[in-house]
Amino acid sequence: MKQFLFSLTLFVSLLSVSVVTAKERLDEPLQDVDKSIVIDRIGNSDIEVTLPSVIFTFKETNVKLRFVNPTHTKLLVNSSKLDLIVNGQNMSLEFVNGEASFKHKFDQSKTLSIFIEDFSYSNTVTAYPLWAFLVPIGFIILWLIRRMMKK
Incomplete structure (x- = not known):
């Protein structure tokens, strides 16, 4: 019976220590953010x-x-x-x-x-x-041919 009470006391004390340690870790900030670096969004003026x-x-x-x-x-x-x-x-x-x-x-x-x-x-x-690109060129070629034929 003494061994059972001793192991139960040991288990409860270890459980309470782990809960306190976990709570301390939750209160710590996860990551420090460097406030000097600001990433701008791309806008119309950029x-x-x-x-x-x-x-x-x-x-x-x-x-x-x-x-x-x-x-x-x-x-x-x-x-x-x-x-x-x-x-x-x-x-x-x-x-x-x-x-x-x-x-x-x-x-x-x-x-x-x-x-x-x-x-x-x-x-x-x-x-x-x-x-629209070829028609004016075609007219110019026809005009040149016609002009050459008259001479």
Whole structure:
């Protein structure tokens, strides 16, 4: 009986010590946050989008993105790689010196929309089809042939 009481007392005392230790650990902060590093969200004033002045439907267009601040904290934290949503499709771009570019073809859809965090860009472009490029050239060739025939 003495052994049973001794083992019961030992069990209760060990249980109470472990509960007190666990409670002390719960009161400790989980992780200290370094308040000096602030990761800014990407907003509309952070990125400039550049498109060519003339866009054709039969040719891919080079869309350029440029960070106003090439040392934006989001670029530094993500090793200059960012995931964007371009016309509903996920796209990963690597920025070099705050600049990146990608190819886009304006065939059926004449809109370009880009989203990342708080940044949103939407633009409807005038994309010229192939016939708008070839018809004036055809008229010029016909005019030249006609002029040569008159001489």
